[in-house]
Amino acid sequence: MDGLLLRTNYSDITEFILVGFSRRPHVQAAFFSGLLCLYLVTFLGNSLIVIVIQRDPQLHTPMYFFLSNLSFLDICYSTSWEPYVLTQCFKNFPTISYTRCYALMTTSLFLGMTECLLLAVMAYDRFVAISNPLRYTVIMNNQVCLQMAVGTWVSAFFISIVPIVAIPANFCGHNIINHFTCEIQAMLKLVCSDTSMSLILGLVISTFTLPLPFTFILISYIRIVAAVLRIRSTEARLKAFSTCGSHLTVVTIFYGTAIYMYVKPQSKESQDQDKVISIFYGAVTPMLNPLIYTLRNKDVKGALRKLIGGKEKS
Template identity: 75%
Template sequence: MVAVYLITLVGNALIIAVVRVDKQLHTPMYFFLSKLSFLDICYSSNSVPFLLFNGLRDYPTISYTGCYAQMTIALFLGMTECLLLAIMVYDRFIAISNPLHYTIIMNNQVCIELAVVTWASAFLLAVIPIIAIPANFCGHNVINHFTCEVQALLKLICSDTPVRHNLGLVIGIFTLPLPFTFILISYTRIVVAVLRICSAEARLKAFSTCVSHLTVVTIFYGTAIYMYLKPQSRENQDQSKVISAFYGVVTPMLNPLIYTLRNKDVKDVIRKIIKKKES
């Protein structure tokens, strides 16, 4: 667990530093990639130190306030990643379908505005339900999970109301199925645009810019949809804990590895930095 966390911190911090240092990577695609890396550091740091600390205790405990805070932060960061991945595929769609006007459409101001809207929207979606409909806990207070996962915590709430259920349903649609549908539609249009390119080499290059993002989307949305959209039962509770640990701990580690191993520009910049230090 310690090794995974260290790889997550170092890998994502390396991407942020490389994008910031090299002017060649001052493009919308790498702007959003650096934001994804920062998001992964925050997401992993919200749960892994807590897991490591509790691993040293026989009877791990956490206050209601601390548990609720951890759940809210995890929801906020998870929703942000859902929206950010949708923004990243939109950037790839514009780059491939309209390359001549790409720098005009996705200028620096637009990128900053999209990033701000993404973080602000996720924050409101995560915080509004908690402020609007406070939860009341009663009776059993043992969380059958590694962390304060929202599904595990909701089982302890005895103030379930139709309003809470409907609000949660609306927020769930805005953060999982809706962005995922947008991503699927965007990739369909990307495939159509790529197939119209005459040169086979140009088609391969266009597809290669999407492979890393598509891999991250598959891992993140695959585990998240399995966790939150499948029917809940006692039999799959332990399995859900493992899946939750995977997308909360392992996925943030995989993202920088996927982007560095599949991305020629990032690898070239890292080689340049290493050669400069050696010289």
């Protein structure tokens, strides 16, 4: 993502004004209701997945380890900005302090980058499981899984934090953000100092965290499809496609909207469509993850039935 920003002179800017949907009061109620539903489903659904995977020994496998990481990440990601936006939704042009806005932007950027890398790791896990099933548990042992998970969080932290503190920028009194949160692309439009180095660094980071992982995922799935087609059992082939289909659905929605948002040529004018697009990768995808993985996964559905006291059907 466009991971650059933004250190400014506190004497210039001490707070920002969030436009959000203040110019469209008739949209605020619908936006509040929709975002609240998305957040509740995201929080409850992902929390349930984490609990189920932790409590069911049959789900203590690499695939579900990474899935629980994804669910925990989605809880953090949605909680980093949605509750704040909900509390400010009905205020006309709410203000936010520079420090809080900076923290909000940095946290969302870090968690978003972590999700990009984690989805790529999950694709690699599926590739190993299908292309080399006999050595899967050896290759993806507990230590390797832990190292890969920690690596995604640590890598995303440095990728997002270092550019933010390394390249100074000035807002020169411009403090009106045409967004409902401190989204980095909207804030970049306020910068009046030379942003050429920031844009170059941002393009490099965007490429590293979006197109490259996405390309890696596509290559992994091409090889997965080739491996699945070699499976003689129709039932095993369908199960493999179903498992991978869940992950591929999440990847398509998340990467599709994020790549459009962060890799497209940027203009100085903030557009309302950017707000809508940010809802897809920031709120819709975290909400869809638990629904997609539970509705299409017999193991998770069976563990859920056991958790709520039902009997698992044979």
